[in-house]
Amino acid sequence: MRRRGLILGAAGLAGAFGFMMGLGAWRGGDPPPPRGGEGARDGERMDLSRMAWELTDDHGTRVAPRDWLGQASMVFFGFTWCPDVCPTTLMDISGWLDDLGPDADRIRVSLITVDPKRDSPQVLGEYLSNFDPRIRGLTGSPEDIAKAAAGFAVKYERVPRDDGDYTMNHTSGVYVFRPSGALSSIIDFHEDRQFAVPKIRRAIE
Amino acid sequence: MKRFAIVLGLAVMLPLAAAAECASVSAGDLTVTGAWSRATIGTARPAVFYVEIRNDGETGDRLTGIDTPVAAMPMLHRTVVKDGVASMPHAEAIDIPAGETVSLAPGGYHGMLMELTAPLAEGETFPVVLRFERAGSVEIDAPVLSIRAQGAECDAAG
Numbered sequence: 001m002r003r004r005g006l007i008l009g010a011a012g013l014a015g016a017f018g019f020m021m022g023l024g025a026w027r028g029g030d031p032p033p034p035r036g037g038e039g040a041r042d043g044e045r046m047d048l049s050r051m052a053w054e055l056t057d058d059h060g061t062r063v064a065p066r067d068w069l070g071q072a073s074m075v076f077f078g079f080t081w082c083p084d085v086c087p088t089t090l091m092d093i094s095g096w097l098d099d100l101g102p103d104a105d106r107i108r109v110s111l112i113t114v115d116p117k118r119d120s121p122q123v124l125g126e127y128l129s130n131f132d133p134r135i136r137g138l139t140g141s142p143e144d145i146a147k148a149a150a151g152f153a154v155k156y157e158r159v160p161r162d163d164g165d166y167t168m169n170h171t172s173g174v175y176v177f178r179p180s181g182a183l184s185s186i187i188d189f190h191e192d193r194q195f196a197v198p199k200i201r202r203a204i205e
Numbered sequence: 206m207k208r209f210a211i212v213l214g215l216a217v218m219l220p221l222a223a224a225a226e227c228a229s230v231s232a233g234d235l236t237v238t239g240a241w242s243r244a245t246i247g248t249a250r251p252a253v254f255y256v257e258i259r260n261d262g263e264t265g266d267r268l269t270g271i272d273t274p275v276a277a278m279p280m281l282h283r284t285v286v287k288d289g290v291a292s293m294p295h296a297e298a299i300d301i302p303a304g305e306t307v308s309l310a311p312g313g314y315h316g317m318l319m320e321l322t323a324p325l326a327e328g329e330t331f332p333v334v335l336r337f338e339r340a341g342s343v344e345i346d347a348p349v350l351s352i353r354a355q356g357a358e359c360d361a362a363g
Contacts, residue, residue: 083253
């Protein structure tokens with residue numbers, strides 16, 4: 001039993017190491033920086049126009065960061081197998097969009113999955129159909145997701161469970177970008193709408 | 206005749222009061238109320254369980270686990286956001302300090318119902334047994350609310 005534990009531990013370590021090598025984006029202990037992201041020099045603001053990822057949305061349409069320029073956008077990472085954080089974030093965002101009224105049409109909202117193995121475009125579409133219809137879901141190959149996460153300096157990690165299943169840890173903030181593509185603000189998980197909605201308005205106006 | 210009218214009045218009032226107030230179960234110093242869950246799409250995704258526990262006693266207690274016939278592997282979890290990263294570690298036990306109310310609520314502690322035996326449909330209820338270190342087992346019915354629900358749709362009992 002003890003030996004089995006050790007072997008499992010070793011396998012876990014090897015897996016974790018492989019994951020980090022593959023992702024190459026996991027950075028130690030810092031909060032998600034408002035600056036940086038892929039292609040950014042030190043101290044530069046994160047900007048969609050400098051990102052190079054390409055993903056598929058829940059309608060099957062290919063999406064690249066340049067497609068989002070010219071309109072404000074709101075992006076968050078998550079996965080549909082998560083019973084607590086993701087429905088909460090989705091409902092928070094639905095509430096913000098309601099508060100924005102007609103201005104909500106001036107911002108694009110996207111969930112990028114950190115669990116592309118389970119979240120295909122169809123699965124994302126089925127799940128998101130339960131929430132605000134303005135929220136799109138994006139997925140891709142594990143490499144595509146890693147590239148997008150690197151662009152946003154987002155961290156994610158697969159966490160195996162005892163029963164062989166797994167869950168995901170992930171950066172939970174919502175990234176708000178101006179129409180120019182420049183990062184405007186980050187809304188923390190479950191942040192009160194009295195702070196969140198003005199942040200979104202600043203990006204739109 | 207007057208008494209009859211009062212009794213009749215009470216009989217009409219009681220069901221209304223019951224609809225507005227959450228089911229509540231007491232065991233020792235603990236009162237468990239405001240249980241709810243969200244509807245699921247199929248059985249593959251884990252479901253969630255939220256509830257409120259009030260300790261009116263002078264001794265702390267601990268919630269050490271939950272059981273329910275709707276899930277083969279129900280566990281206590283806690284959503285933790287550290288350095289912007291959300292994780293959902295297993296909670297070995299949840300302290301219910303004397304004189305306090307502890308909520309299992311969105312974004313914090315929650316019951317994670319894994320390996321569902323059937324999809325949870327809005328409008329149904331299912332029983333959940335909460336195991337406490339001192340108060341023992343307490344069973345409460347959890348109504349299944351919309352996948353969009355953010356809280357119990359009843360008033361938590363006093």
